[in-house]
Amino acid sequence: MGDALDIMQVAGEGAAALVTEMVKSTWESVRDSVARFFRRGGEESAEQELRLVDTAQQRLVGSAESERASVEEELRGQLMIQLAAFLQKHPNAAQELRNLADQVQAADEGSGVRTSVHGNTNSQVVIAGGAINASGGFHYRTPEEGR
Known part of the structure; x- marks a missing residue:
């Protein structure tokens, strides 16, 4: 029973990684890795x-x-079922699928936005991880104007 649970866990991780990557510009390289996996x-x-x-x-x-x-x-x-069925026939491929899922996750964790701001005298910088909505607009003032 432990092997079946492990296969389902690995298949679930693999399926989640694939679905995450499917809409990204990196899909083709991930697809190449999936092709190598299935060639087993x-x-x-x-x-x-x-x-x-x-x-x-x-x-x-x-x-x-x-x-x-x-x-x-x-x-x-659907992909979890597909991957689990494949792993049942080829259990030695489980580590390869786990590695693929780990690579996708590591790439996602390292893909955050990095911002560096230099020489912004008399200005303000707004950095957002998503949309910024402001009814009435943004009004910037220097600290001296705010007094």
Whole structure:
């Protein structure tokens, strides 16, 4: 029973990583890694498995923004089942899938925005991790004007 749980955990991590990457510009390089992973089952099997992954990626990219979260959830489930079935046939590939998921996660953690501001005399800098909304606009004043 422990092996089955481990396979499902690895498959879940792999599925989550794939869905996360499907909408990014780095998808092609991740897809190449997925192709190598599936080749452990032979070339014909790899083509069939990749066709399913490509269909999932196209569906996600083509989904409306309002539907994206539900499509992602559905695809994570489908890919988890696909990956778990593959790992049951090829349990020696589990570490490779885990490594792929770890690489994707590490890349995501290192992809934060870095900002460096120099020589901003008499100005203010606004840095946001998302949208900034202000009704009425922003009004900047030097500290002297605020007194």
